[in-house]
Amino acid sequence: MTLTFFGHSAFMLNHSDVSVLVDPFISDNPLAQGVVTEGELNPDFILLTHAHGDHWGDTVSIAARSGAQVVSNFEIATYLTEKHGYENVLGMNTGGSASFEWGRITVTDARHSSSFPDGTYGGNPVGFIIEIGGKTVYAMGDTCPFPEMAWYAEDFDIDVALMPIGDCFTMGPESSIRAANMTKAGIFIPIHHSTFPPIQVDMPAWEKLMMRAGHATSVLAPGGSIEF
Secondary structure, eight states: OEEEEOSTTOEEEEETTEEEEESOOOTTOTTTTTTOOGGGOOOSEEEOSOOSHHHHTTHHHHHHHHOOEEEEEHHHHHHHHHHHOOOOEEEEOTTOEEEETTEEEEEEEOOSOOBOTTSOBOOOOEEEEEEETTEEEEEOOSOOOOTTHHHHHHHOOOSEEEEEOOOSSSOOHHHHHHHHHHHOOSEEEEESOSSSGGGOOOHHHHHHHHHHTTOOBOOOOTTOEEEO
């Protein structure tokens, strides 16, 4: 299993012959420049946590070229079909699960907001618990900590959690410790940080906080990968 980070909240999971792309903010992502272009990405699945432009990103162009199935909340799936004529979508909602030949996706809560760049309502923001290749990855999406995160640790043995830590729009470094304590992942990868001035993070300081709390971290530079 390989996880590749493209900066901000965009990342790709590759296992065997299956690739899952999450929140493909590429073309306008300053951290992705010189790392990857949207034209290089040909996923089998695209998962969208919510409709904000820094997550919706290049969904339309990547989906149209690759034919990927787009999985998101009902409103985003409907928007993609009605606004852009793209039919290969799966609309889900919080708490639901869907099984595939390669594994399963469970939709989690995320405490945030969601609207498209044109102002259209984007439904409730979500996270995803992705079971693939015998591993479990929790993509938290844009969120603060919330008590139900502890239930996910009861129901899933989470190997890797992608956790937003940039503050301002999501949890910050200090409050991320609470989320880590509840979810108990084997490794925490920070996302949604340092892309723009309001979400700059002192990464060594965050790593020290996590280490003191007993949590393992892997800080990936844009283009960086981890195998697990």
